[in-house]
Amino acid sequence: MSEAATRPRADALGRSAARGGAVTLAGQGIRALVQVASIVVLARLVGPADYGYVAMVGAIVGAATILQDFGLSRAAVQAPVVTVGQRDNLFWLNLGCGALAAVAVLAAAPMVAALYDAPVLADITRWLAVTFLLGGLAAQFRASLMRDLRFTAITVIDVAAPTLGLLVAVWVALADGSYRALVAQQVVAAVVVCAGSVLVARWLPGPPRRREPVRSFVSYGAHQLGAQLLTYVSMNADAVVVGARFGAAPAGLYDRAFRMMMLPVRQLQFPVTRVAMPVLSRLQDDVANFGRFVVRGQAILLNLLAPVMLLGAATAGPVVEIALGAGWLELAPLFAVLAVGGVFQAASFTSGWVFMATGTMRSQFRFALWSRPLVVAAVVAGSLWGVVGVAAAYGIASALLWPVSLWWAGRAARLSWRPWLVGGCRTILAHGVAAGAAAAVARGLDPAGPWLTLGAALAAAVLVLAAEALVWPAFRRDLGDVARTRTLLRRR
Structure with missing residues (x-):
């Protein structure tokens, strides 16, 4: 494999983008149908209180989704050139961010339960912590797929993940009928995205390399991180307030x-x-x-x-x-x-x-x-x-x-x-x-x-x-x- 990952030839870029756009729109339509099915089907199998438990946890720990990526995947996609060494360093940085996010969520489980005065939330929080580690692991593999314009592979993964998550959630809901179905849905979807991205990306990370600079990527990600965190907090404050007060x-x-x-x-x-x-x-x-x-x-x-x-x-x-x-x-x-x-x-x-x-x-x-x-x-x-x-x-x-x-x-x-x-x-x-x-x-x-x-x-x-x-x-x-x-x- 060459040391530098370069963009496709200009004469093929337009055709690849056009095909990718068509595939992306088709996949988006399928995902919409899956999401509608999820809302319609699970609402008849799981009660409002169980939805509330998962929403109360998600509104707080969901900020770790932004921390697990740190804007590094978008920085990698938009960079004109990403060397193999930089890609490897970004992988380890993303994995570290995902691991830190998962550990932080695990540690926060008792505090989340105490905030809402609902002990059951600690168990939900611990299970959801797994998704942040998986997200950090998958981040640079997905960025690599996007840089290579492999939109079909991305779309297949993005359709398979919520579909399998919904199927498992329905199976758990029929057997249990509780919040566990909603937790299983999120964990299964994260596993599918991670495994699918790693399998189809066709590369494995090497050890970190000191001589491969990634400072520009981190700087870009830091600016993204600040705005995203503030936006996330404001968009989820309503869910936290409703759960805590009502x-x-x-x-x-x-x-x-x-x-x-x-x-x-x-x-x-x-x-x-x-x-x-x-x-x-x-x-x-x-x-x-x-x-x-x-x-x-x-x-x-x-x-x-x-x-x-x-x-x-x-x-x-x-x-x-x-x-x-x-x-x-x-x-x-x-x-x-x-x-x-x-x-x-x-x-x-x-x-x-x-x-x-x-x-x-x-x-x-x-x-x-x-x-x-x-x-x-x-x-x-x-x-x-x-x-x-x-x-x-x-x-x-x-x-x-x-x-x-x-x-x-x-x-x-x-x-x-x-x-x-x-x-x-x-x-x-x-x-x-x-x-x-x-x-x-x-x-x-x-x-x-x-x-x-x-x-x-x-x-x-x-x-x-x-x-x-x-x-x-x-x-x-x-x-x-x-x-x-x-x-x-x-x-x-």
Whole structure:
């Protein structure tokens, strides 16, 4: 094997990326189906309190997922050249970070149980510690697969892991019906990702090499780590507060509502970001085209996500009853509130694109340094009004920080942020009006059953959107951009 791992030839890079994009999107679709199946099936086998136990632990120890990687895998993927010696050193660094994260979680098990006054959480915490060691072990193998553009192998692993995890979870739930099914799901998925990555990467690490510098990788990872940790804390503060103040069952309801809300966000965020980032990176020296692409990218992202999120909020009752069963209807108000807030959270993704594409990570960290604690404070204050108050506070904080994030990113990249904000407000308003019509229809047809209610509400929303497109030229252009996404990207 050569000493330097170089990029593929330029004439093959485009074809490899195109094939990889198609494979990635197909895999993302399968993963979405598996996640939906996981939500629908396990909700009928495991109770809210058991979901709450796992969510309470995950909200705290999940930060170790960021520590186990330390941003080193992303640094390895984006580096122009990674020598064999650097790759080996990064492997041992990642393994060390994963081991430290696992030991820290093991040591924290009694404290997690004491925080929530639930002894059962210590056992859950100890089992989940295994996943951090496995994550550190697999990090550089996965980075190697991404550098080599082996998207098919990555996709197969990423589909196999949640699928096998779900199958084992269902088997354990049928036999036990407790939180052990959810813990087994996470452990099995981590084992499959680790084993699959090691087996298909086709290399084995050598001993650490002092003469192979990795300082630039560590520096890149450190900047990523700070912003990611602050974001993680703010995004999981609501789960910690709900579990600590209201107990396992409300925490389980909140966890299911939050995961249902995030399902479409996560499925669209990854492929859209993966397409947008290389285009923005090439346009960063062309400020005018860069700004236009950011505005258009936000319009495409929001016109795909906003209708799903806002219609989900408008028809929360029928959606929850169909997806989880009548026994979970209590979480419908939570889901509705979280879904509205999730629209503004998704709208903030484009500011992250700008930070990453222009290399202004330090500016992103400074923004996170003051904005993320405000989200935590809002969530704590919202808990005075119960679990729904926590959800509302999270959504309000996300809505207020969205325009600020646009202004901050625009200033860092020397972009005009006003067209960005105006375009986002237009999209949210248009789909909000359609969702309002759907909510009115759903309220009138509620006794008719969830399927009829949902169908009639969706039909009303489509009619309103069609009318808006006819009378609102700017919104019609936004919808046209969504329809022409592939052509627009090729033109860029």
